[in-house]
Amino acid sequence: MAFISIFLDALPTTVCRKIVLMLCSLMMSLYLLYYLTDLCHTMSSPVRSSEEESNLAGDFGEWQALRRKRLLHKLQMQGYLNGELPEKYFRELRLQLQPANVKQQERISRSLAANPPSTLSFSEDGVRKLPQAIIIGVKKGGTRALLEFLRVHPDIRAVGAEPHFFDRHYDKGMEWYKDLMPRTLEGQITMEKTPSYFVTMEAAARIYAMSKDAKLIVVVRDPVTRAISDYTQALSKKPNIPSFESLVFKNRTSGLIDTSWNAIQIGIYAKHLENWLLYFPMGQILFVSGERLINDPARELGKVQDFLGLKRIITDKHFYFNKTKGFLCLKKPEGSSKPHCLGKTKGRTHPNIDPEVIRRLRDFYRPFNMKFYQMTGQNFGWDN
Secondary structure (H helix, E strand, O other): OHHHHHHHHHOOHHHHHHHHHHHHHHHHHHHHHHHHHHHHHHOOOOOOOHHHHHHHHHHHHHHHHHHHHHHHHHHHHHOOOOOOOOHHHHHHHHHHHOOOOHHHHHHHHHHHHHOOHHHOOOOOOOEEOOOOEEEEEOOOOOHHHHHHHHOOOOOEEEOOOOOOOOOOOHHHOHHHHHHHOOEEOOOOEEEEEOHHHHHOHHHHHHHHHHOOOOEEEEEEOOHHHHHHHHHHHHHHHOOOOOOHHHHHEEEOOOOEEOOOOHHHHOOOHHHHHHHHOOOOOHHHEEEEEHHHHHHOHHHHHHHHHHHOOOOOOOOHHHEEEEOOOOEEEEOOOOOOOOOEOOOOOOOOOOOOOOHHHHHHHHHHHHHHHHHHHHHHOOOOOOOO
16 A cells, blocks of 8 residues: 555645546446346346247248248258158158147247247157057068158157167167157157067067056967068078978978977967067957058058057048059158159069968968957958
């Protein structure tokens, strides 16, 4: 202080007066800035009229439509691969099927009122959950077709690839399995499909340990046709495998069927179902006809949507008959370049099989089929 006093005494009076005035001005400016900052924090947010909010919601609708058009155009430019389509295809188709929701629009307008569009985040929302429904079988029954059709529904999110968790990767743990699942919003169902679960002894107990309320879907098909389709797939991968006839019989002369061959063993549906009924009641298992899924997919999908507790959104208007493929395909979503049919690996031409071998196979499967009809309460007509 003594130093400051000596310093000020050495300066002219006019200079000292100016320094004091500058310090006072600086302090008042800082005080005013602090006051205004505190005032801004205590002010309420601006109130917008309902008309202004409606305009914001309308602007958002136009922005969303433009975004959808750009995404579809991008998919169109990229082209579609044979087989499974990108998830964006199903996301856009789900947007078209999603009914208007007034509350959702109100929620959007409120969000926009608080956050301009430039600051909103449109990243994937939701959380990953363990599946509430699983397509557990059967191989070459039509499981891929069912999954592709179901993925169109706005309340279903499904894994595209087969996780094989309950038969091959169970040791990796539930967290690993859950991380494979897509993100879902409240009210949406998480699904997966792995057809080999139905014939895996341990799968039923493992799924029950995960969720005793899980809903199970089994797509079944004439076991004779299914076995031939299974062989056809194997033949496409390994052209030098033995003939179908030689694999069917343990001894061709005696006519004894080789039930150790996987293609034959899968079709004994009653045997596999007995294992599942040890853990799950019949009310939690839905059996879908693979034949009707090809000829009348809307009817079978109606049953599946009812079973899952969902509104019947996917109907016959979403399908058309593809003459080249020989079966019904999904119609294209508005703005895309082409409809969606299953890839070239589906609908292969079967090799010619000796009719006598087919007759013997039908005789072999008949008692198992009859038991299966009795267990499920459905006659699938494979023995007519």
